[in-house]
Amino acid sequence: MNPSALEHFIAQAVARSGPPAHPPEPADCVLALAPLMLDLIEQAGSFLQPQHLQGSAVGYTRNLVYDAPDRSLSLYALVWLPGQWTPVHDHGSWGVVGVVEGVLEERSYVRLSPDRGADDGIVLARGGTVLLNRGAVTSFVPNPDHIHITGVPAERQRAVSLHLYGRTMSDFNLYDVAAGTRRRIHVAHNES
Numbered sequence: 001m002n003p004s005a006l007e008h009f010i011a012q013a014v015a016r017s018g019p020p021a022h023p024p025e026p027a028d029c030v031l032a033l034a035p036l037m038l039d040l041i042e043q044a045g046s047f048l049q050p051q052h053l054q055g056s057a058v059g060y061t062r063n064l065v066y067d068a069p070d071r072s073l074s075l076y077a078l079v080w081l082p083g084q085w086t087p088v089h090d091h092g093s094w095g096v097v098g099v100v101e102g103v104l105e106e107r108s109y110v111r112l113s114p115d116r117g118a119d120d121g122i123v124l125a126r127g128g129t130v131l132l133n134r135g136a137v138t139s140f141v142p143n144p145d146h147i148h149i150t151g152v153p154a155e156r157q158r159a160v161s162l163h164l165y166g167r168t169m170s171d172f173n174l175y176d177v178a179a180g181t182r183r184r185i186h187v188a189h190n191e192s
């Protein structure tokens with residue numbers, strides 16, 4: 001194992017996303033971090049361990065790689081077996097995603113109703129699709145929420161992606177598009 005690539009990335013990410021008391025604008029944050037993720041992908045083989053690559057037939061798998069002690073930053077390796085998708089969700093944080101293996105697909109939703117903080121009366125329209133091949137980096141910022149599903153169609157091969165967020169990503173909003181509602185859920189991950 002070569003921890004230096006990961007340690008270097010985390011140190012740079014902490015420096016460019018903090019301090020928590022005075023964080024930069026989320027858009028500036030992902031601007032600074034996206035090139036770092038591009039480099040990290042190339043070195044993923046040096047620090048990803050077998051436990052980071054474990055998948056599950058039950059659903060896509062979130063394997064924790066790093067969680068900051070103050071919960072201001074987290075990095076996960078996500079493993080997507082063919083046919084596995086997230087539900088429609090947002091993040092409540094900025095995020096930077098890099099694809100290590102396979103093709104990760106993102107299907108966006110556009111919020112048509114104003115966000116007054118209510119969990120109902122939410123009108124979403126389907127937006128575009130992005131195909132992220134190995135080596136690709138994408139990012140998002142909150143407010144308004146970035147709402148999407150991510151996954152791998154059944155006819156494609158496994159995908160592995162790295163996800164850096166501006167907080168411990170242990171909960172987020174799930175949307176019921178037909179009902180126009182959302183609810184907060186807690187999501188599990190595997191510890192490294």
Ligand SMILES: [Fe+2]
Binds near residue numbers: 089090091148150
């Ligand atoms: Fe997401």
